[in-house]
Amino acid sequence: MSKINFLKPDKSNLNTFLYLGSFLFFIGVLDVLLNSFFSLNITGFLPGFLSFLLPLVLGFIGLYFIRIELSGIKQLDLLNKHINTNNFNAILSLLIIFIILKSIPPILSWFFVNASFAGDSKDVCTGSGACWTYIKVWMRRFMYGMYPNGEQWRINLSFIALALLGSVGYFATDKFKKYLTLYYVVIYPFIAFLFIFFFISGGPVFFDFSYGIIAAILSIIIGFFIPSKFKFYYFLIVPFALYILLKYFIFFEEYIELGKLDGLNWVETGAWGGLSLTFIISFFCLIFCFPIGMAFALGRRSGFPLIRYISIGFIEFWRGVPLITVLFMSAVMFPMFLPADFFIDKLVRCIIAISLFEAAYVAEVIRGGLQALPRGQYEAAKSLGMGYWRMHIFVILPQALKLVIPGIANTFLALVKDTPLIFVVGLLEIVGMLNLAKTNPEWLGFAMEGYVFAAIIFWIICYAMSKYSYNLEQKYKTDR
Amino acid sequence: MNFKLKDIGPQLMTVIAVVLVFGFFTYNAQVNMESRGIDFGYGFLSQESSFDVQFSLIEYDGSHSYFRAYLVGLLNTILVSVIGIILATILGVIVGIARLSPNYLINKFAAFYVEFFRNIPLLLQIFFWYFAALRALPLPQDAEAIFGISFLTIKGLYVPAFIWQNFNVFFYSVVAAIIAIIVIRIHAKKLQETQGKQTPVLLISIGLILILPLLSFLIGGVSLSFEVPVLKQLATTSFIYEGGVSLPPELIALALSLSLYTATFIAECVRAGIQGVGKGQKEAAASIGLTPNQVLKLVVMPQALRIIIPPTTNQYLNLTKNSSLAAAIAYPDLVLVFAGTALMQTGKAIEIVSITMFTYLSLSISISLLMNWYNKKIAITEK
Numbered sequence: 001m002s003k004i005n006f007l008k009p010d011k012s013n014l015n016t017f018l019y020l021g022s023f024l025f026f027i028g029v030l031d032v033l034l035n036s037f038f039s040l041n042i043t044g045f046l047p048g049f050l051s052f053l054l055p056l057v058l059g060f061i062g063l064y065f066i067r068i069e070l071s072g073i074k075q076l077d078l079l080n081k082h083i084n085t086n087n088f089n090a091i092l093s094l095l096i097i098f099i100i101l102k103s104i105p106p107i108l109s110w111f112f113v114n115a116s117f118a119g120d121s122k123d124v125c126t127g128s129g130a131c132w133t134y135i136k137v138w139m140r141r142f143m144y145g146m147y148p149n150g151e152q153w154r155i156n157l158s159f160i161a162l163a164l165l166g167s168v169g170y171f172a173t174d175k176f177k178k179y180l181t182l183y184y185v186v187i188y189p190f191i192a193f194l195f196i197f198f199f200i201s202g203g204p205v206f207f208d209f210s211y212g213i214i215a216a217i218l219s220i221i222i223g224f225f226i227p228s229k230f231k232f233y234y235f236l237i238v239p240f241a242l243y244i245l246l247k248y249f250i251f252f253e254e255y256i257e258l259g260k261l262d263g264l265n266w267v268e269t270g271a272w273g274g275l276s277l278t279f280i281i282s283f284f285c286l287i288f289c290f291p292i293g294m295a296f297a298l299g300r301r302s303g304f305p306l307i308r309y310i311s312i313g314f315i316e317f318w319r320g321v322p323l324i325t326v327l328f329m330s331a332v333m334f335p336m337f338l339p340a341d342f343f344i345d346k347l348v349r350c351i352i353a354i355s356l357f358e359a360a361y362v363a364e365v366i367r368g369g370l371q372a373l374p375r376g377q378y379e380a381a382k383s384l385g386m387g388y389w390r391m392h393i394f395v396i397l398p399q400a401l402k403l404v405i406p407g408i409a410n411t412f413l414a415l416v417k418d419t420p421l422i423f424v425v426g427l428l429e430i431v432g433m434l435n436l437a438k439t440n441p442e443w444l445g446f447a448m449e450g451y452v453f454a455a456i457i458f459w460i461i462c463y464a465m466s467k468y469s470y471n472l473e474q475k476y477k478t479d480r
Numbered sequence: 481m482n483f484k485l486k487d488i489g490p491q492l493m494t495v496i497a498v499v500l501v502f503g504f505f506t507y508n509a510q511v512n513m514e515s516r517g518i519d520f521g522y523g524f525l526s527q528e529s530s531f532d533v534q535f536s537l538i539e540y541d542g543s544h545s546y547f548r549a550y551l552v553g554l555l556n557t558i559l560v561s562v563i564g565i566i567l568a569t570i571l572g573v574i575v576g577i578a579r580l581s582p583n584y585l586i587n588k589f590a591a592f593y594v595e596f597f598r599n600i601p602l603l604l605q606i607f608f609w610y611f612a613a614l615r616a617l618p619l620p621q622d623a624e625a626i627f628g629i630s631f632l633t634i635k636g637l638y639v640p641a642f643i644w645q646n647f648n649v650f651f652y653s654v655v656a657a658i659i660a661i662i663v664i665r666i667h668a669k670k671l672q673e674t675q676g677k678q679t680p681v682l683l684i685s686i687g688l689i690l691i692l693p694l695l696s697f698l699i700g701g702v703s704l705s706f707e708v709p710v711l712k713q714l715a716t717t718s719f720i721y722e723g724g725v726s727l728p729p730e731l732i733a734l735a736l737s738l739s740l741y742t743a744t745f746i747a748e749c750v751r752a753g754i755q756g757v758g759k760g761q762k763e764a765a766a767s768i769g770l771t772p773n774q775v776l777k778l779v780v781m782p783q784a785l786r787i788i789i790p791p792t793t794n795q796y797l798n799l800t801k802n803s804s805l806a807a808a809i810a811y812p813d814l815v816l817v818f819a820g821t822a823l824m825q826t827g828k829a830i831e832i833v834s835i836t837m838f839t840y841l842s843l844s845i846s847i848s849l850l851m852n853w854y855n856k857k858i859a860i861t862e863k
Contacts, residue, residue, distance in 0.1 A: 096589050340511065
């Protein structure tokens, strides 16, 4: 055994340094561990300052001793490579380990150990932890806003139905794959609108289910005799035509009484709220802002100067102002711009405002994709004799959109995160409901629980979206 | 120029559509305002505002004009934006570099921070800090002093105020130091380029910026004293700190959440910028004998900055626009003071909302013009 130089650990005394280093490191971690989990201070006999710093010093010396290059022990080499490359990194690693150890117990105790889950009144919340009872009691409000309790099944049913209809793309066979774009761009939003307008709102009804079912059955029966070549267009047009024919030209029906869909009560949009409103607004803004944004992106790249300047003006205007002022505008200024007897619902105004706002961002993202395409693509398409629209629909846009998937996903994420701003016009989605619940005299002092709850929900939604967009990006990544 | 009907048609249609929409809106606005007896005009700006603002940088009370109220709001917006930008840049650069660290723990810690804070709506974060976190602070009478001079209480942060004597002498000395440093830098660069001599610019700069202001203290008759906030009892249970500078909790919550949120985006910009510099560049620089520090300073950073700065400016703009969320926690910024209170009092919806939007718009457009100019200046001229 050669002489040990403690200032310079090397391989010849590997075992000595390894045992000594791990021991010191272990003591340092143990001190913090005991301190945070059992509030035991094993170094309490030392003066306060020293006792505070001791774990760090011990851990640092320990890590210094085990920093031996090419020791031949796989785990040790990995450890050195990842957390212990030099003195500075060693201290940072130690600090992070200590911070994690220190913060676990209070977080655990707040979330679970001392938290109260049972009961349905404030009295059970006596512990020092979180009061999840509060969330439990207010759950319906956070999810559905002021929507009447007895009617909430309508929202659930609509969302489930829309989710099922939305997942059609995964189950479509190759035969129907080519119609998917049409389905998602035109038909699905239309169905969603019908659901929300008639079912959730219970708004004025001009769709009569009995005639609808008759029309559907009739058109399916006749559909068997239609050559398959025309079947798609047949089903696009004939059922609606049949319905109108039946209702207005054969039976001469009037509108059904306003606000009744076979006994559904009308729920005004002011009562909508909570997480479901977040979804509704995000969904519609997402649907509207995409085509508008695409149009303005193309407009900005257009060869016509006037169209280009109008597009630039539109995009720069919306990108230059904060969303909150846009919502202010939709609330106080926009009604002035409409005829006196013309009323647009608050929620609709909100959706229009957010859609226009986000459309400008979508337009810039898509423009980035259009610019990134090599000129050759345009020239090749033109040389095949394609016109402007054919070129863009079949050659340019499919490639450009593929390029900008991450950017568009980020814009949509921003949209979801911006929805809480609708509190400006008096609509209360989940964050707004939290602020309302927080001021309820029976439930004062639980702001923290509410915000943590909403943060978790938003985090899950946004994180899932960003991961999904990453997968999408990988899936459509093609070598160019 | 060859005009074709084919070219004119679509443009004409677009213009007609735009004119029709705008005409429709203006016509309705006129009719509506006439029927409600509101007249359009910006004359109200010089009228007495008769409302108070909690926190303002310039002297203001109800007897001042609406224009003054607008200025108060604007200055408050700028104040919180500047604080937010400084904090966000510091934090963002640190986290961005940390994400590239070979140290597994630091790397993951930074990644966790970024993923955590950017996936939660900013408004929610502001509410969290303001209504939940800062409300847990002690009352003024229970507050413990930070370094004996500052107090963080539920009513805000109280820090000592600087009381200067002959402040302008001090100010001029700092300006003189900065000018001297710039001159020396230019000179040193010339020396390096022509004769290859290196001057310790950094040391000289630090020396200058320390010595000149110090001289102003010794000779120029400048003196500085602190006014430490002192606890004062108003009633049996009501205490307040007097003296010093007080930062309201709204400002703290807003600046904190804005910088924590924006720092995540800046961190990503920094990371992308440093990663965007090719490995070959670093290797080439090392192979001609530059030290690691020189590689970073002369090769990596100039190229990385070219990638980092444009998106980062965009984030600064976003931060400034996001500062309008202040209205949610009653921090008196432009939106709250002007588009909120002033609008309620005057009812001049169109004028006030348009002024507010125009302010933000001119701010954004001027910054983006500056950015375009900068981009053109630093762009690599390719053959």
